[in-house]
Amino acid sequence: MSNVVQLQSFKSVATTGSVRSAALHLGLSPSAVSHHIKLLEQDTGLTLFQRQGRGLCLTDIGSAIMGEVDSMLESSSRLQQRITDLKDRRVNRLSISYFSSAGNRWMPELVLFLEHKHPHTGVQLSLAEGQWHESRSDIQIIITETKEPVLPPQVNSSFLLEDPYVVAVPETHELASRSEVTLAELDRLPWIDNEQGDGPCRTILFDACARAGIRVQFKHEAHTFVAALHMVSRGLGITLLPRLGIDQLPAGVVIVPLAAPEPIRYVHAISDPGHPQQDVIDDAISALHELASDDAVAR
Incomplete structure (x- = not known):
């Protein structure tokens, strides 16, 4: 049966869409993560990932086992934490x-x-x-x-918290000096994706875009807010994200509030x-x- 380290690499690559990003998250080398994935596919006899652009995405089979992988990792984490707690007399x-x-x-x-x-x-x-x-x-x-x-x-x-979305643009962009901007005004600009899968953040953004009458089309794909913001700083396009997602704004990037219909996510x-x-x-x-x-x- 596959070991915990292999499953951790599997989940991290599935989440980030990149062996390099997964390695950074896990504190491992990219070659180690690639080796874990290779061993996992050999052990199971299944093809778990396929190429998507420059990154990786789950195959249908990979998606089908994600729930069980999550459960095993959570159980393993609880066991390890319990052992640590007992050692610390917690x-x-x-x-x-x-x-x-x-x-x-x-x-x-x-x-x-x-x-x-x-x-x-x-x-x-x-x-x-x-x-x-x-x-x-x-x-x-x-x-x-x-x-x-x-x-x-x-x-x-x-x-x-009520967490409204904003648009990040290069500081040289014509919208950078605006006090707010509508979604309709962003329709034909190059968008940078910053989310993976169909989670609530993507749903909230897409629903607002549908209400504004625009169709979302991404020119570039990044799988984290940080990566997308750095792509904006290079002048590759714009990205929309919740304010809470901005931990540190890269140099050369300006945040502009969105006008109604404003995407908002709520945190509980x-x-x-x-x-x-x-x-x-x-x-x-x-x-x-x-x-x-x-x-x-x-x-």
Whole structure:
């Protein structure tokens, strides 16, 4: 059976669309990641990836096993975390799933806060695509299309942030000096993709474009906000992304707000009521509110 390292490489390549990006994420060499994928395909007798432009995408077979791979990696992560907790005499554990831009902005401060406030509770983090899933984590930081999403009655939902989309343009672009711009005005410009798959971020953007009467066509593909912003800095086109996704703006890039119909994503913290560590969950969500509030004020 395939080992955990091979499955980690499989998931990272599937997520980033690139062996090089996956290697950077995992702290491995590209050749090591390629070797893991090759061994995994040999062990299973399946073709898991195919070329797409300069990157890689999952085959139908690869997509079909992604759910089981996620489950195995989550189980392995929980086991390893539990072992670490016991070594550190941390008898309790709090699991938090988050999407990437929330992780970049909030997770370091949140973990630091919990380490000090609840030193005997281990914090386990996992990266997710931003949608709610039953029994995924004690706290799930998710993206929704509305401020008041319809969720099962057995969960608590705490609204954190309204996160509007903006357009990033080169500082020499004619739109760079504008106070706002409509989606219709961006119709014929070269767009840079910054998302992979059909997650909520892409759905929210595409729905807004449909309301504006424009058809999305990407000239270039980048699979992360960071990569897309750097492509903008090289003058390769424009990219649309949520404000929270801008961790550090590259030199030569200007952000312009979008006018109605403005794409907006909403960020919530989801938890189960009556949890054995409800006090830890309450403190964590309160800290998330403060972090989200600081981001909102900074805008």
